[in-house]
Amino acid sequence: MTILATDHVKVGYDGRIICPDVSLQIQTGSYTAIIGPNACGKSTLLRAMARILPIAGGSVVLDGQDIAQVPTRELARRLGLLPQTSIAPEGIRVADLIARGRYPHQRIFDRWSAADEAAVVSALEATGTEELSGRMVDELSGGQRQRVWLAMVLAQQTPLLLLDEPTTFLDIAHQYGLLDLFQRLRAEHGRTIVVVLHDLNQAARYADHLIVMKEGAIVGSGRPADVLTAEMVQEVYGLPCRVEPDPETGTPMVIPKATAPRASSPASC
Numbered sequence: 001m002t003i004l005a006t007d008h009v010k011v012g013y014d015g016r017i018i019c020p021d022v023s024l025q026i027q028t029g030s031y032t033a034i035i036g037p038n039a040c041g042k043s044t045l046l047r048a049m050a051r052i053l054p055i056a057g058g059s060v061v062l063d064g065q066d067i068a069q070v071p072t073r074e075l076a077r078r079l080g081l082l083p084q085t086s087i088a089p090e091g092i093r094v095a096d097l098i099a100r101g102r103y104p105h106q107r108i109f110d111r112w113s114a115a116d117e118a119a120v121v122s123a124l125e126a127t128g129t130e131e132l133s134g135r136m137v138d139e140l141s142g143g144q145r146q147r148v149w150l151a152m153v154l155a156q157q158t159p160l161l162l163l164d165e166p167t168t169f170l171d172i173a174h175q176y177g178l179l180d181l182f183q184r185l186r187a188e189h190g191r192t193i194v195v196v197l198h199d200l201n202q203a204a205r206y207a208d209h210l211i212v213m214k215e216g217a218i219v220g221s222g223r224p225a226d227v228l229t230a231e232m233v234q235e236v237y238g239l240p241c242r243v244e245p246d247p248e249t250g251t252p253m254v255i256p257k258a259t260a261p262r263a264s265s266p267a268s269c
Helices: 042-051 070-079 092-103 114-127 142-155 172-189 200-206 230-236
Strands: 003-013 014-026 031-035 055-062 080-083 159-166 194-195 208-214 217-224 239-243 252-256
Touching: 003 042, 003 194, 014 042, 014 055, 014 194, 014 208, 014 217, 031 042, 031 172, 042 055, 042 159, 042 194, 070 080, 070 092, 080 142, 092 114, 092 142, 114 142, 114 172, 114 200, 142 159, 142 172, 159 172, 172 194, 172 200, 200 252, 208 230, 217 230, 230 239
Parallel strands: 031 194, 031 208, 080 159, 159 194
Antiparallel strands: 003 014, 003 055, 208 217, 239 252
8 A cells, every 4th residue: 555655756855846746656564765865855855745845736645645735733743754854943851852743743732741742752662762861952963853853753653654864963873773773663663664775776675666766766665675776876876886785684775886996914023
C-alpha cells in the first residue's frame, strides 16, 4: 500500500524550479533512502513532500488524500519531518523542546498526560539524550542538537518519518546508532522511513528502496542490489569505483578507485 506519493510534482524556491517533474511512490512500512550529488534536489523534494515548500505543479498525496487538503495539526500527527537545519527558541531547555513534539496530539485545554510524558521519555531514551534533558539547547554541540531535534520528531509518534540528512554533525558511532534506530522503528512499530543520505554504503545497508536523483530528476529507483552499481555511481557522481558485497551484510558497498599514487613511506635510516 502506498502511504506517500508525488504525481508530476514541480517545485523550487526563489523563483527557480529545482525539480521540474517528479513522480514517486513510498510504500507503507518501507525504509527508503534518497541519494544523489549535492544540489540535485533531494532536500527540495523532501520539503515538498512535507508541505514545507509550496509546489508549482502536480500533487503530493498522503494516504490517498491530497496533502494540500490535510489540516495542519492532522498532518503533524501523520508525518514527522527532521529538516537539515532547525532553530530553537532562545533559552529553551532540551526537555521543553522535545515536549513540543506532543503539540499535534493536544487540544487547547488538554493537560499534559501520562501518554505525553511516556512519549518524551521514550524519545529521550531512543536518541540517547536523557542526560541532556535539563540543559539549554543553545549550549549543545551540533551533534547533540541533531539528536535532540530528532527526539522531538520521534515524540510526535507519527507513522511516517521524513529525515533530511539526519546523520549530519554526528560521529560514526552515533550515525550507525540512528540508522539502527530507524530500522527498529520500522520493524517493531511499523513506521515508514524516508531518509536523505550522502553515504551510499549506509543507504545500501539500511534501506530496502533507493531513489537516485540527478539534476532535479529521478534517474533510478528500486532495491539497492539492483540500483547501486558501478555504472550508476560513475554516471551520477562521476566517481570511478567498484561495487562489492559488504562483508558484514552482503549489501552493495562502493569502493572508489584510487585516482592518485600513494606516497611511499620514508625510508628508515
